[in-house]
Amino acid sequence: MSIAPDRTVVLGHRFATEVPEIALRWQAEAAPDPRLLVLNESLALELGLDASWLRSPDGIGLLVGTALPADAEPVAQGYAGHQFGGWVPRLGDGRALLLGELDVDGSPRDLHLKGSGRTPFARGGDGLAAIGPMLREYLVSEAMHALGIPTTRSLSVVGTGRTVQRETELDGAVLARVAASHLRVGSFQYVAAAGELEVLRRLADHAISRHYPAAAEADNPYLALLDSVIAAQAGLIAQWMLAGFVHGVMNTDNMTISGETIDYGPCAFMDAFDPKTVFSSIDSWGRYAYGNQPAIAAWNLTRLAEALLGLIDDDQERAIELVTASLQQFPGRYSAAWTAGMRRKLGLSDEVGDAEVQQLSEELLELLEPEQADYTSFFRRLAAGAVEPPFEAWATRWRGMGPDVEAMQRVNPVYIPRNHLVEEALSAATAGDMEPFERLLRVITSPYDERPGFERYAEPAPDDFGRCFQTFCGT
Ligand code: AMP
């Protein structure tokens, strides 16, 4: 438990202590008029934090980083990254802070803020965040969690009372989020590019001990670390694809070592099935389109492998041979995870062979695309026996495999945070009305339970909305 009876929160400093070279001591900026907009009570409970205390002025002080336990050591984390394929040697937490680690049954969970003011990594940025994008991250990350997809969690969003200058003046906010860690591919790139082999080893040891302790026992622990991240990311990306999720900015600084989804910027769920789907206003080439995500993940993992080379073998050629063999595991792992997920979505038992499930699934996608069928609701309708004529021949074969349609209702969501609903909730919230946000949050955090009266939450966007929807990042 992180909270003592006197309600003192204990924040560890493992990251700051073990890898001080990439941890810059820093403070959050004062919030002139902090107002709690949303608090995740069930997550607070999981973390051993008292929800009613978090709502008090002291609790809100913790959630914006201005009233920390005396021994806390908040830090801005350094990292580099490839952004849209281009190398940026120094990114880091420009507007974020790691407050420290909460101990949850012996394992550390990062408590981290976004929008807490400029840090030495801010470059030209103002260090701030607006209410809309922070509530968006809260909503989408909690939806992902409810869908069983590994992700950072959202603990709270607090309005700061500060004005943030974007295209217009907006109200500022701070998001408090929780993660297994905030280590990224870019963290390793940052240290590797500096040529600090000893620091790189400490960073890798830190990652192994937090996320993949079994790797420490392997013949080559750092190769085992790479293998573990490859396996975790292959599973994660398969889950994104199965859910129709488009991350939008899969830069190497936005890919975790833990295998959790991180940094919800211009992300969205796809309505009509189309591999070319892009929502981000800045992704004009479609680098991070829905259908490219597995290939981009493999590209990012190759950057991680490059960063780890020096630890894997003193002989560089041997190191390259070893990481190449590891990276070659990605497509097989991804495809196995995707096929296993499709098996569940289609309600098929283990008696149907993998190859057959894979083929049936791929044929389904080929039919969905020209029909512009809504991806999420297709599987619920299929389970309910509602099959449109273009899918009839395919469905006849599927029925012949003896699907369990009740099991399908437990894995195919009715409710996802559809773009038009998210926009509606955020517009109301930024105008001061949190009710639509709270209602949408309740719906998407119980995604499999169909509720009477909530029909519009299960439906795709009206025609005039869907096609031209764009999201904006960096706000
Ligand atoms: P993101 O696109 O949010 O993953 O951020 C990419 C990089 O830009 C990170 O290094 C962020 O810390 C930094 N950044 C984004 N927005 C701001 C901002 N308003 N002020 C300072 N840094 C920012």
Ligand code: MG
């Ligand atoms: Mg980021």
